[in-house]
Amino acid sequence: MHFKEIIATIKTRRKSLQVTQEEVSELSGVSLRTLKQFESSKGNLTMANLQKLCDTLGLEIKLTVKEIHR
């Protein structure tokens, strides 16, 4: 997944849970300003904050070896 997809995934997930940015901010501890910037594709989130958001939204971060297609 690339950057944009990651943002889209988080945004979509939040909406599917029907929570506002403000609620996620409060629950996760990531400031509202930071979350807003992130969701609108500005800025460069730190892993700590990404993790907080994912934890709050029930998302899991995975790193896998990329398969080579031929």
Added chain:
Amino acid sequence: MHFKEIIATIKTRRKSLQVTQEEVSELSGVSLRTLKQFESSKGNLTMANLQKLCDTLGLEIKLTVKEIHR
């Protein structure tokens, strides 16, 4: 995956490819200092740098909805 696992995954992957931190640094554009700090569990990488490292090492970042076990 949690923070430590992510670090471990990257470190392990690098070793399995038999490349040094220095080589990864040059290939990825992430500074050697930053990579060293990251691999030794200090610091809080930004997503941009995480992405660079993953790209270089042939790793894929995925966000998935966490399954609920019961």
Added chain:
DNA sequence: CCCAAAAGAGCACTATAATGCACTTTAAAG
């Protein structure tokens, strides 16, 4: 069309990630 809630943006400041350089420690080979 109106209104209210939610989302997005400008500005300014603080905290800290990113970085370079020099030095220390560790680990592998002989």
Added chain:
DNA sequence: CTTTAAAGTGCATTATAGTGCTCTTTTGGG
């Protein structure tokens, strides 16, 4: 044990992520 490459660390500086506050824009009901 010695040598040497790779990995880790301290210090200082620069760049930028994180944040609050305020204001604007967008969006979904009614």
